[in-house]
Amino acid sequence: MAATLSDSDRRMLDGRDGxxxxxxxxxxxRMAEVLGAAELMDVSQAHIDxxxxxxxxxxxxxxxxxxxxxKVCIPTTLNMGPLDLKNWRSFGVPEDFADKAVRxxxxxxxxxxxxxxxxxxxxxxxxxxxxxxxxxxxSNAVCYANSVLGARTNRYGDYIDICAAITGRVPRCGLHxxxxxxxxxxxxxxDIDPDLWRxxxxxxxxxxxxxxxxxxKIPVIEGLPPxxxxxxxxxxxxxxxxxxAVAMFHALGITPEANTAKQAxxxxxxxxxxxxxxADMSAARADLSTAGEGDKLDEVVLGCPxxxxxEFRRLAxxxxxxxxxxxxxxxxxxxxTSRASLALVRQSNFFDVIEAFGxxxxxxxxxxHTPLVCPETKVIxxxxxxxxxxxxxxxxxxxxxxxxxxCVRSAIRGRVCQEATA
Amino acid sequence: xxRILAGKAIIAGSAEGLALVSGQPLSFWGGxxxxxxxxxxxxHERSGAxxxxxxxxxxxxxGSSTSSAILLESIRAGTxxxxxxxxxxxxxxxxxxxVADELYGRxxxxxxxxxxxxxxxxxxxxxAIGPDGTVTVDGSQGRPPAxxxx
Numbered sequence: 001m002a003a004t005l006s007d008s009d010r011r012m013l014d015g016r017d018g019x020x021x022x023x024x025x026x027x028x029x030r031m032a033e034v035l036g037a038a039e040l041m042d043v044s045q046a047h048i049d050x051x052x053x054x055x056x057x058x059x060x061x062x063x064x065x066x067x068x069x070x071k072v073c074i075p076t077t078l079n080m081g082p083l084d085l086k087n088w089r090s091f092g093v094p095e096d097f098a099d100k101a102v103r104x105x106x107x108x109x110x111x112x113x114x115x116x117x118x119x120x121x122x123x124x125x126x127x128x129x130x131x132x133x134x135x136x137x138x139s140n141a142v143c144y145a146n147s148v149l150g151a152r153t154n155r156y157g158d159y160i161d162i163c164a165a166i167t168g169r170v171p172r173c174g175l176h177x178x179x180x181x182x183x184x185x186x187x188x189x190x191d192i193d194p195d196l197w198r199x200x201x202x203x204x205x206x207x208x209x210x211x212x213x214x215x216x217k218i219p220v221i222e223g224l225p226p227x228x229x230x231x232x233x234x235x236x237x238x239x240x241x242x243x244x245a246v247a248m249f250h251a252l253g254i255t256p257e258a259n260t261a262k263q264a265x266x267x268x269x270x271x272x273x274x275x276x277x278x279a280d281m282s283a284a285r286a287d288l289s290t291a292g293e294g295d296k297l298d299e300v301v302l303g304c305p306x307x308x309x310x311e312f313r314r315l316a317x318x319x320x321x322x323x324x325x326x327x328x329x330x331x332x333x334x335x336x337t338s339r340a341s342l343a344l345v346r347q348s349n350f351f352d353v354i355e356a357f358g359x360x361x362x363x364x365x366x367x368x369h370t371p372l373v374c375p376e377t378k379v380i381x382x383x384x385x386x387x388x389x390x391x392x393x394x395x396x397x398x399x400x401x402x403x404x405x406x407c408v409r410s411a412i413r414g415r416v417c418q419e420a421t422a
Numbered sequence: 423x424x425r426i427l428a429g430k431a432i433i434a435g436s437a438e439g440l441a442l443v444s445g446q447p448l449s450f451w452g453g454x455x456x457x458x459x460x461x462x463x464x465x466h467e468r469s470g471a472x473x474x475x476x477x478x479x480x481x482x483x484x485g486s487s488t489s490s491a492i493l494l495e496s497i498r499a500g501t502x503x504x505x506x507x508x509x510x511x512x513x514x515x516x517x518x519x520x521v522a523d524e525l526y527g528r529x530x531x532x533x534x535x536x537x538x539x540x541x542x543x544x545x546x547x548x549x550a551i552g553p554d555g556t557v558t559v560d561g562s563q564g565r566p567p568a569x570x571x572x
Contacts (some may be wrong), residue, residue, distance in 0.1 A: 003481075023524055026518070034432055034516045049487050055456065055495035061525055080508035157490035159521045215447070215484075245447075245484045263538040299501045370454070390452040393469075 003032035003171065004039045012167060019071030024163035028170065031160055037171035043153075044078040045128055046165035047121050050158035051108045051138025051368050055099050060157055062107035065166070068289045070111050071166040077116040077126055080306070080338075081105050082369045084362045085117070091362065093371055093375050101370075111162065117364035118242035118338035120234065120306040122149060125340060130256055133176055133282035135164035137248075140305050140386065143237035145247035148230065155247045168194045175248055181257060182266035183250050185214050187275045189223030192281060198227045200311075201403045202281065203236040204385030209284035210236075210246025213274055220250040220264045228254055231308055239385025240303050276333040288388040291379045295398065295416045296330075298377040300407045301367055303336035304387035309344045311404075312337070316350035320406045326358050328414030334360045336367060337374045379405050381416060424560045427539040429554030432511050433519040435531035438461060439504035441543050442476035442560075444468045450489035450496075457496065459501035477549040478503035478532040479540070482514030493518030505531040505551045509540045533557055 011017055012025035023057070032040060050058060084091060084100035093101075099422040109115055116329050121136075122144045126135050128151035136142050137160075145151040154174040156164060164170045176182055187210065196202045197415055210219055219240075228251065228410040240246040250258035257262035302315070315335070327333050335354075337345075342363060354361075367373055373380065373395050381400040382388055388401040411416045448454065451462035459474025474496075483489055493515055494501040494519040506515065511534055532552045535543075539557070543549060547561035557568050 026524055027520055030520045031513065031517060034511060034520070035513055050491060053451075053488050053491045053495075055491060055498075057495045057522075057525065059496040060498075061494075061521065064525070108441045122530050142487065150491045155487050155514065157487045157517040159490060159494070160517050242452075242486070245482075254543075389465075394452050 001033065003029055003037050005029060005258060006040065006398050009040055009169060011356035018068060020068035021066050021166060023065065023318045024070065024166040027160055027163040028167055032171035034186055035171045035173050037173040039172050040169040041133065041172035042165055042168055043133045043135040043170050043362060044074055045126065045132065045134040046072065046074055046161060047079060047136040047138065048076060048108060048113055048161045048165065049079045049156070050161050051081050051104060052079045052366060053158065054097065054104060056374055058158070059100055059104045062104050065162065066098040066107040066110045070166050072112040073168045074165060075126055076113045078108055078371065079114045079121070079141070079159065080119045080366045081117050081319040083362050083367050084370065086363065091372055097371065104219065107276055112318060115341065116338065118306050118340065119366060120308065120338065122305050123230065123308050123341065124338055135161060135170050140234070140366050142237035142247050143241045143249070144234055146175055147250065148233050159419035165308040174261050181213070181248065182218065182268065183220035183258070184271050185272035186217045187219045187221045187274065189221065189273050189375060190275045190277050192227065192278055196281070197228065199403045200232050200235045201383045201401070203232040204239045204383065205284040205288065207211055207236040207239025207282055208243045208288055208385040208389065209276065210240045210367040211242065211246060213373040214244055214246060216245040216247065216340045218248050219246070219315065220252060220258060220261065220270065222252045224254055228252050231311055234305055235385065239389065242386045242389040285401060289399060290418055291394050291398035291400040293416055294401065295379050297379050297381055297410050297414055298330065299332045299373060299380045300335050300411045301380055301382050301387060302404065302407060304367065304382065307341060308337050309341050312341070312345045312354065313348070313350060314404060316353045317403055319353055322408065324410060324412045327411040330414055331411045331413045332360060332364060333358065334372065336365065339363055364384065373397065423560050426546035427535055427557040427559065429507070429533035429535045429557045430554065431531070432516050434553050435529055436551060437477065437505035437531045439475055440450050440550045441478040441545060441547040442468065442473055442478050442544045443543060444472055444480040445481065447484035448481050449484045449486050450492040451486035454492055454496065456492050456496035456499055456501055459496065466520040468518045474501045475504050477505045477507060477551065477568055478508040479543050480509050482510040483515045487514055489514045490521065493530065494522050497522040497528065498526060502530050505533065507533050507535060507540070507543065507557065508516040509535065509537060524558055531547055
C-alpha cells in the first residue's frame with residue numbers, strides 16, 4: 001500500500017519543487033511502499049554512501065540530480081569516495097577513472113554535501129546525538145550510529161541516501177522507531193580470556209562470527225569489557241555488518257540503550273540465546289584468512305573503516321618497538337584514513353615515526369573502490385574483519401587476518417606471521 | 423506441467439529465465455560483478471555462477487549498503503538477473519531496482535514467495551514472473567520442504 005504523503009511531500013512528488021526533488025521524492029515514497037511504511041518522517045542529518053562507488057550509472061545519477069539544481073536540505077556528510085582526491089597520481093590511478101571520480105565528487109559537493117569523505121563519520125565532523133533521527137548510508141556507519149551513539153537510522157542503500165538529504169524525508173519504519181530497537185538474541189561470551197579484548201582484531205573476529213548467527217536481528221552481547229572503546233566497537237560493527245545484515249547491536253553495560261538486560265530487551269525475553277566460546281572465536285579468525293602462515297606477503301592494509309587518531313598512535317608505538325627500521329622491501333604498508341584524522345595526526349609527536357618507517361597513507365577513499373592494490377598483489381594482510389571478508393572476491397587476492405602487531409611483524413619479515421594470535 | 427505460485431510483487435514487472443538457485447543470502451556488493459554478472463563472493467556456495475539473464479532465487483540480500491549501486495549498474499550494463507525471487511525483501515536490492523526504473527525506465531522484477539514455494543524451485547527450472555507477482559515454474563515437480571537443500 002502506498003504511504004500517506006504530507007502536502008509538502010506531495011508537492012515534491014508532483015514536480016512543483018523541480019525535477020530533482022520529484023525524482024528524490026519518488027524514490028523515497030516508492031521505498032516507503034516496499035518497506036510497508038504508512039507515512040514518511042523528518043530526518044535532520046544524512047550521510048551519503050552513494051558517492052563511494054564509481055560506476056557509470058552512479059555517476060549519471062549524481063550528475064542528473066546536480067544538473068537539475070538539487071540541494072541537500074539537511075547537514076549531509078560524504079562517505080569515502082572512489083579516489084584520493086589530492087594524491088591519486090602517486091597511486092597510479094588511471095586518468096579516465098580519476099576524471100570520472102572527480103566529476104562524481106563535484107556533483108555531490110555541488111548539491112551542498114560536506115566533503116568529509118570518510119566511512120567513519122562518527123569519528124569526525126558532525127557526530128549525531130543520542131536519539132537523533134538521521135539517514136545514514138554505509139553499513140558500518142549505520143551500525144555504529146545506531147549501536148554506539150544511539151542515533152536512529154535504517155540501513156540506507158546507495159542513492160536513497162541523497163534522496164533523503166534532498167527531501168529531508170524517509171519512510172517511517174524500522175530502527176527509527178523505539179519498538180524496533182530492542183534486542184532479540186542474547187549472545188553470551190563464555191570462558192573467553194579477558195586479555196583477548198585488548199586487541200581490536202578480536203572485536204572484528206567476534207563481529208564476523210555474529211553476522212551469520214543473527215542475520216538482521218538485533219543481538220545483545222553480554223561479556224564485553226566495559227572499557228571497550230570506539231575503535232573496538234567500530235571493528236565489531238563493521239565485521240558484523242559485512243558477514244550479516246546487522247544494523248544495530250547492544251553491548252550490555254557499554255552501549256547507550258543497554259545499561260541493563262531489561263532495557264536492552266525492553267522487558268522481554270530473548271528469542272534465542274547463543275553462547276560464544278573460545279573455539280568459536282578461533283574458528284572465526286581462521287575463517288577470515290584465506291592465506292596461510294608463512295606465505296609471501298605483498299601488502300598490508302589498515303584502516304577499514306578509516307583509521308582513527310588513536311589507531312595511528314598505537315601503530316606508531318608498535319613501529320617504535322621493532323628492531324627493524326623499515327618494512328621488507330617487497331611489502332607495501334598502506335593505511336587508509338580521513339582528512340580530519342590525518343590533519344590531527346600530522347600535528348602529533350608520533351607522525352615522524354610513521355613517515356620514517358615508510359607507511360603509505362591514503363585519504364578520502366577505500367581499497368575496494370579505488371585501484372589502490374596493484375594487479376601483481378597476491379597476498380594482503382589486515383586487522384579488519386570487513387576488509388578480510390570482502391578482499392578475496394573484490395580484489396582477487398588471498399588475505400591473512402591478524403592483529404595490528406601481526407601486520408607490522410609480517411610486513412617487516414615479508415611473510416605472513418600470526419603468532420600474536422596463536 | 424507448469425506450476426503457478428502466488429508471489430508478492432515487490433518490484434512489479436514481467437520476466438522469464440532459467441532459475442539460478444541458492445539457499446544462501448548474497449551481498450551484491452562484493453558478491454556480484456556488474457561487468458560480467460558473475461557471483462564473485464568466494465565464500466558463497468554459488469561463487470562462479472553467472473546470474474545475468476537468470477531468475478535468481480536466493481533467500482535475501484545481505485551486508486553492504488552499496489548493493490543497490492551494483493544492481494543499478496548491472497541493470498544499466500545488461501548483466502543483471504532477469505528477475506529476483508526472495509523469501510524476504512531486501513530493501514537495498516529493491517532500491518537498486520527502483521532507481522534503475524527512475525533513471526532508465528527499466529528494472530528487475532522482484533517477488534517474495536512463501537517458504538514452501540520458495541524451496542520448490544530447482545536449479546535450471548524455467549521460471550516466468552508475471553506483473554502481479556505470480557511465478558510460473560516449468561521443470562521440477564517441486565520438493566517437499568523436508569527435502570530442501572541446506
